[in-house]
Amino acid sequence: MRLAQRIELLVKLGQYMLGADEDWQEAKTLAFRKNGWFLPEFIDLAVKNIATSFLQEATLKKWTAAYPALAADTNPSQLVGLVMAGNIPMVGFHDMLCIFISGNKALVKASSKDETLIPHLVKKMIGWEPEVEQLISFAALLKGCDAYIATGSDNTAGYFDYYFSKYPSLIRRNRTSAAILTGRETTEELEGLADDVQLYFGRGCRNVTKLFVPEQYGFEPLLRIFQKYDYLSEVHKYKNNYDYNLALYLLNHRFYMSTPALLLVEDPSFFAPVSQLNYGYYSNRSDLAGELINNSSVQCIVGHGYIPFGIAQKPAIDQYADGADTLQFLLDLNA
Known part of the structure; x- marks a missing residue:
């Protein structure tokens, strides 16, 4: 897929997320039934933030334009293992977005606490564009990857450091x-x-x-x-x-x-x-x-002079976790 195609597909996904499709509503209901921490209003807030802050055409084009390597519009073959957290709804979406927009392939281990929403969205993307099935897949174990992105506690991060030490990796700890x-x-x-x-x-x-x-x-x-x-x-x-x-x-x-x-x-x-x-x-x-x-x-x-009150949970698309530029990390894999 070309970069323009990926952006077009993501914009369509954002529109779907803000819509009232019956399958999507059922997926959100199921996510709450499986995890009582995911109140419907919190799921809807996470959905709105992702769709409006990330999946807008102008936002995606401006974001990607800041990375010259994307302008080449090649399709690298790096496979990136992604270990998602499950503390809040769809917290791992931004990492998956970065992998997808970079042209790399994602092998995702979804959190057992959040195993409904993102897989549903990926399935919907595959329905629109079958090639996505070759770009985003899910697995219980992440083997044979070229690089890894993992989020967990300080304890699990120690294991990630050990198991992924031979590969390029971004390991996120408690913050x-x-x-x-x-x-x-x-x-x-x-x-x-x-x-x-x-x-x-x-x-x-x-x-x-x-x-x-x-x-x-x-x-x-x-x-x-x-x-x-x-x-x-x-x-x-x-x-x-x-x-x-x-x-x-x-x-x-x-x-x-x-x-x-x-x-x-x-x-x-x-x-x-x-x-x-x-x-x-x-x-x-x-x-x-x-x-x-x-x-x-x-x-x-x-606070005054820092992140304004009320928007801490509304990060912009270029505000990366732990201050590490996830998209640049992914693009550097193919340098």
Whole structure:
């Protein structure tokens, strides 16, 4: 397939994702039945973000135009093994998109937690263009690949490093995001922060799990705004996490603040358990920002001068995970 054909097919896929096709609606329903973390509204949000931020003709053309190697429009034969995560709906789509648009072939190991949505979309693409079957396939084991892209925990990343050490690879580890408040945020910005924290139950690497506030910060307005997500307390899987963490703080007589669906705890860790937001105080914003920029565990920084509030979970097509240019990595395989 030529680059122009691939772009045309992706645009058609984006239109399909935003449509009301009965098969697509059934696939989304099945994904929720298989994984209770994938609330229908969260699936729809992920779908909308992918379709509107990635799969638009102008976006795809501008993105690919920035890579001169794509202009040659050749069809390289590298087979790239792709290990997808399953923490939020279709989190591995961007990696698959990069492989497909680069002209390489993808051998995908879908997460057991997200094995419905992306395979359904690939099947639909094959129906429109049979050649896609030779470009994207799925397997339980990834053998005989020329390169690998894998996302997992710090623990599994160690295994990936070992097994894929002889091949070009991108290995993604645990990351999370932080926000810096000044105390001068508007109500709309704080509402956006609530989205950054609690969309997808806070389980994505772009979700804010650590909040930095100035000394003497007043939390009351923020707590009131977080109540927009009180409905998460009605989700059994989430409520179990909330109740467990709350019990620990009660038993240990540890100070916390809370809404019915979120615990705010002063804690130095950047990583927080599901249903919890850690916070800490700062005295010098510039020094703090420098520390965060150099922290390899931080995926995004949200705040004035950084990623605007409310769009942490809406990355642009050229905002790559861990700051590693996935498309350039794939193009370099054929250099």
